[in-house]
Amino acid sequence: MTLPDPQFNSLGELHHFIDLDGLNREQLTQILDTAEGFAGVNDRTVKKVPLLRGKTVANLFFENSTRTRTAFELAAKRLSADILNVDLVTSSTAKGESLLDTLRVLESLQCDMFIVRHGDSGAAHFIARHVAPSINVINGGDGQHAHPTQGMLDMFTIRRHKGEFQNLCVVIIGDIRHSRVARSDISALVKLGTGEVRVVGPRTLIPAEVEALGVTVYPSIDKALIGADVIMGLRLQKERMQTATVPSSSEFYRTFGLTPERLTLAKPDALVMHPGPTNRGVEIAGSVADGQQSVILEQVTYGIAVRMAVMSIVMGNATSLRRAEA
Amino acid sequence: MTLPDPQFNSLGELHHFIDLDGLNREQLTQILDTAEGFAGVNDRTVKKVPLLRGKTVANLFFENSTRTRTAFELAAKRLSADILNVDLVTSSTAKGESLLDTLRVLESLQCDMFIVRHGDSGAAHFIARHVAPSINVINGGDGQHAHPTQGMLDMFTIRRHKGEFQNLCVVIIGDIRHSRVARSDISALVKLGTGEVRVVGPRTLIPAEVEALGVTVYPSIDKALIGADVIMGLRLQKERMQTATVPSSSEFYRTFGLTPERLTLAKPDALVMHPGPTNRGVEIAGSVADGQQSVILEQVTYGIAVRMAVMSIVMGNATSLRRAEA
Amino acid sequence: MTLPDPQFNSLGELHHFIDLDGLNREQLTQILDTAEGFAGVNDRTVKKVPLLRGKTVANLFFENSTRTRTAFELAAKRLSADILNVDLVTSSTAKGESLLDTLRVLESLQCDMFIVRHGDSGAAHFIARHVAPSINVINGGDGQHAHPTQGMLDMFTIRRHKGEFQNLCVVIIGDIRHSRVARSDISALVKLGTGEVRVVGPRTLIPAEVEALGVTVYPSIDKALIGADVIMGLRLQKERMQTATVPSSSEFYRTFGLTPERLTLAKPDALVMHPGPTNRGVEIAGSVADGQQSVILEQVTYGIAVRMAVMSIVMGNATSLRRAEA
Numbered sequence: 002m003t004l005p006d007p008q009f010n011s012l013g014e015l016h017h018f019i020d021l022d023g024l025n026r027e028q029l030t031q032i033l034d035t036a037e038g039f040a041g042v043n044d045r046t047v048k049k050v051p052l053l054r055g056k057t058v059a060n061l062f063f064e065n066s067t068r069t070r071t072a073f074e075l076a077a078k079r080l081s082a083d084i085l086n087v088d089l090v091t092s093s094t095a096k097g098e099s100l101l102d103t104l105r106v107l108e109s110l111q112c113d114m115f116i117v118r119h120g121d122s123g124a125a126h127f128i129a130r131h132v133a134p135s136i137n138v139i140n141g142g143d144g145q146h147a148h149p150t151q152g153m154l155d156m157f158t159i160r161r162h163k164g165e166f167q168n169l170c171v172v173i174i175g176d177i178r179h180s181r182v183a184r185s186d187i188s189a190l191v192k193l194g195t196g197e198v199r200v201v202g203p204r205t206l207i208p209a210e211v212e213a214l215g216v217t218v219y220p221s222i223d224k225a226l227i228g229a230d231v232i233m234g235l236r237l238q239k240e241r242m243q244t245a246t247v248p249s250s251s252e253f254y255r256t257f258g259l260t261p262e263r264l265t266l267a268k269p270d271a272l273v274m275h276p277g278p279t280n281r282g283v284e285i286a287g288s289v290a291d292g293q294q295s296v297i298l299e300q301v302t303y304g305i306a307v308r309m310a311v312m313s314i315v316m317g318n319a320t321s322l323r324r325a326e327a
Numbered sequence: 328m329t330l331p332d333p334q335f336n337s338l339g340e341l342h343h344f345i346d347l348d349g350l351n352r353e354q355l356t357q358i359l360d361t362a363e364g365f366a367g368v369n370d371r372t373v374k375k376v377p378l379l380r381g382k383t384v385a386n387l388f389f390e391n392s393t394r395t396r397t398a399f400e401l402a403a404k405r406l407s408a409d410i411l412n413v414d415l416v417t418s419s420t421a422k423g424e425s426l427l428d429t430l431r432v433l434e435s436l437q438c439d440m441f442i443v444r445h446g447d448s449g450a451a452h453f454i455a456r457h458v459a460p461s462i463n464v465i466n467g468g469d470g471q472h473a474h475p476t477q478g479m480l481d482m483f484t485i486r487r488h489k490g491e492f493q494n495l496c497v498v499i500i501g502d503i504r505h506s507r508v509a510r511s512d513i514s515a516l517v518k519l520g521t522g523e524v525r526v527v528g529p530r531t532l533i534p535a536e537v538e539a540l541g542v543t544v545y546p547s548i549d550k551a552l553i554g555a556d557v558i559m560g561l562r563l564q565k566e567r568m569q570t571a572t573v574p575s576s577s578e579f580y581r582t583f584g585l586t587p588e589r590l591t592l593a594k595p596d597a598l599v600m601h602p603g604p605t606n607r608g609v610e611i612a613g614s615v616a617d618g619q620q621s622v623i624l625e626q627v628t629y630g631i632a633v634r635m636a637v638m639s640i641v642m643g644n645a646t647s648l649r650r651a652e653a
Numbered sequence: 654m655t656l657p658d659p660q661f662n663s664l665g666e667l668h669h670f671i672d673l674d675g676l677n678r679e680q681l682t683q684i685l686d687t688a689e690g691f692a693g694v695n696d697r698t699v700k701k702v703p704l705l706r707g708k709t710v711a712n713l714f715f716e717n718s719t720r721t722r723t724a725f726e727l728a729a730k731r732l733s734a735d736i737l738n739v740d741l742v743t744s745s746t747a748k749g750e751s752l753l754d755t756l757r758v759l760e761s762l763q764c765d766m767f768i769v770r771h772g773d774s775g776a777a778h779f780i781a782r783h784v785a786p787s788i789n790v791i792n793g794g795d796g797q798h799a800h801p802t803q804g805m806l807d808m809f810t811i812r813r814h815k816g817e818f819q820n821l822c823v824v825i826i827g828d829i830r831h832s833r834v835a836r837s838d839i840s841a842l843v844k845l846g847t848g849e850v851r852v853v854g855p856r857t858l859i860p861a862e863v864e865a866l867g868v869t870v871y872p873s874i875d876k877a878l879i880g881a882d883v884i885m886g887l888r889l890q891k892e893r894m895q896t897a898t899v900p901s902s903s904e905f906y907r908t909f910g911l912t913p914e915r916l917t918l919a920k921p922d923a924l925v926m927h928p929g930p931t932n933r934g935v936e937i938a939g940s941v942a943d944g945q946q947s948v949i950l951e952q953v954t955y956g957i958a959v960r961m962a963v964m965s966i967v968m969g970n971a972t973s974l975r976r977a978e979a
Contacts, residue, residue, distance in 0.1 A: 043763050046972065047707030055373030057401065068758060071737060075709065075762055078735045083404045085397060102604060106394060109627035110401055111369050278754060301761035320372065381699030383727065409730045411723060428930060432720060435953035436727055437695050646698065 007129050012325060014318040017129040017138040018311050020147035021188040029156065029192055035310035036157050036303070042079060043305055052313045053082035056113040060086045061128075062141070063119040068277065069141050072301070073116045073150075076308035085112065101131060108133045114316065115139070122146035122181075135323075137315040139308075145179050151276055152185030154307040156193060158300050159231055162272055166193040172225045172267075173198070173216075174257055175235035175284055176206040176247075182276045183235055191215040201225040202235075202257060203248055222257050229267035234259055234275040234284045250283045259285040264294065272296050333455050338651060340644040343455040343464040344637050346473035347514040355482065355518055361636035362483050362629070368405060369631055378639045379408035382439040386412045387454075388467070389445040394603065395467050395477075398627070399442045402634035411438065427457060434459045440642065441465070448472035448507075461649075463641040465634075471505050477602055478511030480633040482519060484626050485557055488598055492519040498551045498593075499524070499542075500583055501561035501610055502532040502573075508602045509561055517541040527551040528561075528583060529574055548583050555593035560585055560601040560610045576609045585611040590620065598622050659781050664977060666970040669781040669790040670963050672799035673840040681808065681844055687962035688809050688955070694731060695957055704965050705734035708765040712738045713780075714793070715771040720929065721793050724953070725768045728960035737764065753783060760785045766968065767791070774798035774833075787975075789967040791960075797831050803928055804837030806959040808845060810952050811883055814924055818845040824877045824919075825850070825868075826909055827887035827936055828858040828899075834928045835887055843867040853877040854887075854909060855900055874909050881919035886911055886927040886936045902935045911937040916946065924948050 006023035010016040015028060042050055058077040062070055070086070077084045087107065107115070114137045117125045122144030129138040142148040163169055171190055177183045177200050190198050191214060200211060201219040212218060219225035226232065237253060248256065259273065273285075273295040281287040290297060332349035336342040341354060368376055384403040388396050396412070403410045413433070433441070440463045443451040448470030455464040468474040489495055497516055503509045503526050516524050517540060526537060527545040538544060545551035552558065563579060574582065585599065599611075599621040607613040616623060658675035662668040667680060694702055710729040714722050722738070729736045741755065759767070766789045769777045774796030781790040794800040815821055823842055829835045829852050842850050843866060852863060853871040864870060871877035878884065889905060900908065911925065925937075925947040933939040942949060 045707070048709070048763065049707040055371070055375040057374070057404075067739065071739065071762060074737065075735075078709075083401075085400065087393065087397065105624055106603065106627055109624040110397060110631060111374065111628060277758065298757055298761040301758055302763060305762065381697070381701040383700070383730075409727075411726065413719065413723065431950055432929065432953055435950040436723060436957060437700065437954060 007126070010318060010322050012318075012322055014322070015315055016318055016322075017125075017140075018149055018315055019125050019129055019138065019140045021149045021152050021185050021192070022147075024192070026192050026194065029153070029189055032153055032307070032310050032314065033157055033160055035314060036153070036306040039079075039306035039309040039313075040303065042309070043302070048079050049081055050079065051081045053077065053080035053113075053316060056082045056316065057111065058082045058084050058114045058116065058312070059107055059112040060084065060116050061089060061107075061118070062086075063089050063117075063124070064142070066118055066142065068301075069118060072304045073139075073141060073308055076305050076312060079305065080309055080312060082114075082312075100128075104128060104132060108136060112136065113319075114312065116141045117143070119143045135319065137312075137319055139311060139315070142181055145181055146184065148181040148185050148276075150304065150308050150311060151182050152189045153311065154300055154304040155182075155186050155233065155274060155276075156189045157303045157307050158274065158296055159272065161299075161303070162296065163230060166190070166195045168196050169230045170197045170199070170228050171195055171231040171233065172219075172229045173200045173233045173235065174222060174225070174259065175202045176237055177202050177211060177235070178206045178208050179238065180235045186233060187211075187214050187216055199225045199229070203253070205247060222259075222263060223266055226263055226266040229271050231272045231274065232259060232264075232267055234273070234279070236276060236278065237280055237284055239280070250280070254283050258283065259289050261286055261288055261292075264289055264292075270294070274300060277301065333452070336644060336648050338644075338648055340648070341641055342644055342648070343451075343466075344475055344641055345451050345455055345464065345466045347475045347478050347511050347518070348473075350518070352518050352520065355479070355515060358479055358633070358636050358640065359483050359486055361640060362479070362632040365405075365632035365635040365639075366629065368635070369628070374405050375407055376405065377407045379403065379406035379439075379642060382408045382642065383437065384408045384410050384440045384442065384638070385433055385438040386410065386442050387415060387433075387444070388412075389415050389443075389450070390468070392444055392468065394627075395444060398630045399465075399467060399634055402631050402638060405631065406635055406638060408440075408638075426454075430454060430458060434462060438462065439645075440638065442467050443469070445469045461645065463638075463645055465637060465641070468507055471507055471510075473511050474507040474602075475511050476630065476634050476637060477508050478515045479637065480626055480630040481508075481512050481559065481600060481602075482515045483629045483633050484600065484622055485598065487625075487629070488622065489556060492516070492521045494522050495556045496523045496525065496554050497521055497557040497559065498545075498555045499526045499559045499561065500548060500551070500585065501528045502563055503528055503537060503561070504532045504534050505564065506561045512559060513537075513540050513542055525551045525555070529579070531573060548585075548589060549592055552589055552592040555597050557598045557600065558585060558590075558593055560599070560605070562602060562604065563606055563610055565606070576606070580609055584609065585615050587612055587614055587618075590615055590618075596620070600626060603627065659778070662970060662974050664970075664974055666974070667967055668970055668974070669777075669792075670801055670967055671777050671781055671790065671792045673801045673804050673837050673844070674799075676844070678844050678846065681805070681841055684805055684959070684962050684966065685809055685812055687966060688805070688958040691731075691958035691961040691965075692955065694961070695954070700731050701733055702731065703733045705729065705732035705968060708734045708968065709763065710734045710736050710766045710768065710964070711759055711764040712736065712768050713741060713759075713770070714738075715741050715769075715776070716794070718770055718794065720953075721770060724956045725791075725793060725960055728957050728964060731957065732961055732964060734766075734964075752780075756780060756784060760788060764788065765971075766964065768793050769795070771795045787971065789964075789971055791963060791967070794833055797833055797836075799837050800833040800928075801837050802956065802960050802963060803834050804841045805963065806952055806956040807834075807838050807885065807926060807928075808841045809955045809959050810926065810948055811924065813951075813955070814948065815882060818842070818847045820848050821882045822849045822851070822880050823847055823883040823885065824871075824881045825852045825885045825887065826874060826877070826911065827854045828889055829854055829863060829887070830858045830860050831890065832887045838885060839863075839866050839868055851877045851881070855905070857899060874911075874915060875918055878915055878918040881923050883924045883926065884911060884916075884919055886925075886931070888928060888930065889932055889935055891932070902932070906935055910935065911941050913938055913940055913944075916941055916944075922946070926952060929953065
């Protein structure tokens with residue numbers, strides 16, 4: 002017997018959005034379809050819909066990330082929610098409050114949704130398990146565990162360009178071991194029935210058990226790229242390069258960098274993706290990052306529609322559950 | 328002859344909200360009654376009313392307090408006001424501007440209301456005396472002087488649970504001397520005709536003149552708790568414990584901590600209150616803070632409705648005064 | 654042949670607002686006339702118009718300035734835009750992103766307007782040249798180059814009090830060399846056909862080529878003030894006073910400070926202006942800054958209407974261009 006996935010409410014609907022492992026193909030597809038509608042909103046002159054009017058969304062960022070925080074803030078504003086940016090460093094540590102005490106206070110202030118970004122794996126899960134039932138928790142990235150909205154915006158970008166997933170060959174390059182993005186991408190790609198998912202990177206950065214997830218480990222980037230429809234780079238954490246097990250920047254670029262020459266090994270219309278910010282000359286050549294096949298900035302744009310979709314789905318389910326219980 | 332209370336306008340209506348001393352029972356009751364209406368707004372799906380639409384509320388926090396700042400920010404947003412968070416550390420000190428110069432600039436930017444939090448007693452008073460007549464000032468806590476919105480949310484919490492005040496026995500425990508919360512609570516409790524208000528704490532932390540305010544000093548917490556309807560803890564400032572006159576944390580807990588055993592001395596339905604954040608194991612046992620009789624988190628929730636009430640009352644009076652003068 | 658001014662779109666309309674040099678008298682007058690309408694909005698009870706509803710304005714402040722940032726934030730809110738405050742210190746440096754990468758991300762997040770404040774001359778220009786065509790850039794002050802919204806609010810203040818410019822004698826006092834405010838004021842005053850513009854200050858702080866701009870350099874403040882209709886002080890950067898070429902505070906005040914005695918040399922109804930924050934007892938006597946002839950705080954107030962005008966004009970042109978191209 003396994004514990005029920007805390008992401009779902011008693012009606013089996015999505016209540017929190019913590020990682021993609023518990024979601025099935027239909028649920029992933031519903032998010033992508035909903036995001037499709039919001040992508041249109043962002044092209045309109047007035048980029049606003051009133052779906053979350055009168056709701057309060059609290060950004061709980063325990064780890065700095067202007068890019069992700071901003072994307073969530075814009076998504077919330079375009080849904081007409083009120084946004085509360087809570088500085089968790091000054092508030093909780095200054096007066097010695099525990100995380101749970103802080104959560105209780107934010108619940109009591111009648112926030113409706115928490116966006117959680119945390120340096121520790123499992124933090125969003127922990128918060129979802131301890132939060133009041135009226136509150137939706139969305140994981141904005143937790144340690145090396147998951148970054149599910151990044152995973153979904155990557156899927157959205159692929160689907161917009163390539164349509165269905167079953168015939169695609171997707172290559173993920175770099176530090177698979179420490180990447181929450183890789184973890185979420187692999188989970189979504191496999192669930193959506195992607196034809197082939199290949200991973201390649203320094204031996205020390207490929208987890209032994211990764212093939213069990215449904216991917217194939219390739220020994221060399223050149224072999225991995227042959228026939229690829231989608232190439233996903235990952236950000237190499239420079240902090241890690243100081244340990245003996247990880248190659249230097251220049252060595253990494255020589256062995257695994259996505260150069261213009263290597264790009265020609267993939268299909269001519271292969272997409273180049275990266276969660277950003279890129280280290281040019283480390284994971285990817287500047288000319289490739291800025292080149293015709295790159296959709297790196299589209300990923301940023303679609304991130305808003307995808308986050309609007311996730312936020313409105315979990316909030317809508319919360320409302321329908323309250324109605325069902327009343 | 329005494330100077331007129333600067334909290335009132337020429338029509339005798341509340342214009343600023345600085346401390347509770349100048350308010351009479353009717354005025355306190357009006358705030359509680361108005362908050363009652365807003366408590367309903369916070370339970371609605373769309374938690375917004377348009378009362379302060381197009382008004383600008385500036386949060387002037389000279390002292391850090393995420394909890395109070397957030398509560399005021401949410402109250403303002405639920406009244407549909409625009410909120411401006413002014414970082415007063417960088418702005419005023421970096422360019423050597425005086426406080427009055429800063430106030431003049433904010434006035435000139437046509438802000439309608441200032442929420443002031445300051446480490447010095449009397450700061451909100453000073454600002455109210457020097458501000459343009461069109462601006463309402465609300466005290467969000469000044470030094471050891473007053474914290475009137477905390478006082479009112481405490482009264483609101485008591486009234487919601489206990490109805491009228493005249494038959495109640497309320498006990499306030501701890502550092503009465505340095506607590507702006509205690510000062511505002513005592514003022515409100517006495518004005519509202521509370522049957523009996525008892526204070527108890529280390530001898531060095533009970534001001535000599537406190538009985539003149541209408542309270543009874545008790546020598547021991549056990550005696551004070553007998554027959555209590557409401558028990559209010561106060562936050563013990565750890566900074567003060569380093570001085571010789573204040574007991575250590577463990578000594579304080581042994582002599583004045585609200586333990587489960589001591590709680591049984593009070594009436595079985597006695598409320599346990601605390602302005603937060605609590606020091607568990609110092610002022611209060613964790614099990615009491617989280618227990619059935621605790622309304623500590625309700626206090627946080629009611630803080631929004633009470634602040635909405637105060638903000639809309641002073642703003643409404645400002646509008647009616649402008650109309651009367653026109 | 655000169656390069657086209659990047660401030661204008663293909664229809665010759667204002668698209669960015671970087672400096673006043675490229676604008677002609679009609680364009681400056683259009684801004685002043687539009688601001689006249691918004692000055693009324695700021696006097697209304699509900700200080701809001703829906704002109705920028707659904708638009709996202711990003712405050713990109715690379716240099717701290719609470720006063721200017723707040724004025725832009727209020728202007729955007731009163732136009733009903735969504736405002737995004739981007740902390741560029743933590744975001745761009747922490748992960749080693751270049752300025753251009755940061756701009757690309759903000760573009761991809763579908764911001765509509767960037768307000769840029771930067772310590773380097775030319776930064777707003779650089780950003781306008783590299784930004785996506787859909788985005789409007791407004792210069793909130795760049796190095797020693799320009800501060801065009803300050804220039805326009807100064808013109809607005811003068812016009813409100815004095816009507817037409819052709820008969821006016823305007824005196825600008827102080828550090829002309831390093832002042833972006835002086836540069837923008839001189840440009841606007843000359844274009845608007847001001848009768849006479851005089852500058853006066855320490856010899857080391859008057860650029861040699863300044864007379865080519867259409868102003869007269871005066872050797873002494875007393876001579877410059879005779880017959881003046883408008884007196885504009887400039888903020889003396891205390892950092893500069895440590896270099897040998899600039900006099901000390903007290904020496905500056907003795908030689909160039911605007912004292913009550915000196916003020917009597919000007920016309921009896923001369924306006925006293927200053928961009929703030931003032932150094933009292935350095936550029937100006939406190940009694941003059943607070944005196945009957947001072948309009949220093951009016952300048953702050955009018956800054957909101959002027960910024961609303963600039964923002965709505967460039968945004969309106971962007972919309973009409975998109976329509977023309979469609």
